Amino acid sequence: MSVRKTQKEATRQRVLDAARELFESKGYDTTTVREIAQLAAVSVGSVFTTFSSKGDILSQVxxxxxxxxxxxxxxxxxxxxxxxxxxxxxxxxxxxxxxxxRTRLFLAHIAAAYNWALTPSSRPYGRNPRLRNVIRDCLAEGKARGDVDPAGDLDLMVDALMASYAWTYRLAAWENADAETMSAVMDRHIGLIADGFRPRPSENA
Structure with a gap:
C-alpha cells in the first residue's frame, strides 16, 4: 500500500472512531461534521474527501x-x-x-431511516439487506419444516418482524430498557406475528 493510501485509510479510521464516540455520547442529530473533524484531528475538507455526508459516516460506523x-x-x-x-x-x-x-448509536441508525435528506448511498436501518436475509432464511426454513404457511408472503413477514424490532427500541429511548426487557416484549410480538404465518388447516381435511 502506498504512503498516500495508508494516510487516507488512517484518516478514514480516525473519522469513524471520532464519529462513533460522538454519536454515542451526544447523539447523531446534535453532532456536527466539524466536531467529528476536530476530534479526529483532521480538517473538515478531509472528512468530506472520505465521506459524502454525515449520514454516510453513520452508515459506515x-x-x-x-x-x-x-x-x-x-x-x-x-x-x-x-x-x-x-x-x-x-x-x-x-x-x-x-x-x-451502544444503544444510542443504534437508535440513531433507526432514526436515520426516516431522514428524507439522506443520500442514496447511506444505509440506515432497513436498507442493509443482511438482517432481512437472516430473518427471511429463518422463515424459508420454517416453510420447509412445515410450521410456516407455504403460501405466506415471506417479504411481508420480514417487514412485520423488522418493524416490531425497531419499534421496541422506543423502550430504550423512553425508559432506558435493557436487552432482556426488550427481548421479552419482542417475544410477544413474534407470538402474535407467528399466529399469522402458521399453516392453515385445509378446508378438505
Missing part, C-alpha cells in the same frame, strides 16, 4: 459494527433449535444483546 454481529450470528445460527418462532426469538435476542452495548 454501523456497517463496521454489523460485520461483528453477523459474524456472531453465522456462528450461532446452525445451532438454533425449536420452532420457527423459537429461532426468531433467539435471533432477535442476539441482536438486542449486541445493539444495547
Amino acid at each position: 454501523m456497517a463496521d459494527r454489523l460485520d461483528a454481529l453477523y459474524g456472531e450470528l453465522d456462528r450461532l445460527a446452525p445451532h438454533l433449535r425449536g420452532s420457527t418462532s423459537d429461532r426468531l426469538r433467539s435471533i432477535f435476542a442476539i441482536h438486542y444483546a449486541f445493539e444495547t452495548r
Whole structure:
C-alpha cells in the first residue's frame, strides 16, 4: 500500500472512531461534521474527501459494527433449535444483546431511516439487506419444516418482524430498557406475528 493510501485509510479510521464516540455520547442529530473533524484531528475538507455526508459516516460506523454481529450470528445460527418462532426469538435476542452495548448509536441508525435528506448511498436501518436475509432464511426454513404457511408472503413477514424490532427500541429511548426487557416484549410480538404465518388447516381435511 502506498504512503498516500495508508494516510487516507488512517484518516478514514480516525473519522469513524471520532464519529462513533460522538454519536454515542451526544447523539447523531446534535453532532456536527466539524466536531467529528476536530476530534479526529483532521480538517473538515478531509472528512468530506472520505465521506459524502454525515449520514454516510453513520452508515459506515454501523456497517463496521454489523460485520461483528453477523459474524456472531453465522456462528450461532446452525445451532438454533425449536420452532420457527423459537429461532426468531433467539435471533432477535442476539441482536438486542449486541445493539444495547451502544444503544444510542443504534437508535440513531433507526432514526436515520426516516431522514428524507439522506443520500442514496447511506444505509440506515432497513436498507442493509443482511438482517432481512437472516430473518427471511429463518422463515424459508420454517416453510420447509412445515410450521410456516407455504403460501405466506415471506417479504411481508420480514417487514412485520423488522418493524416490531425497531419499534421496541422506543423502550430504550423512553425508559432506558435493557436487552432482556426488550427481548421479552419482542417475544410477544413474534407470538402474535407467528399466529399469522402458521399453516392453515385445509378446508378438505
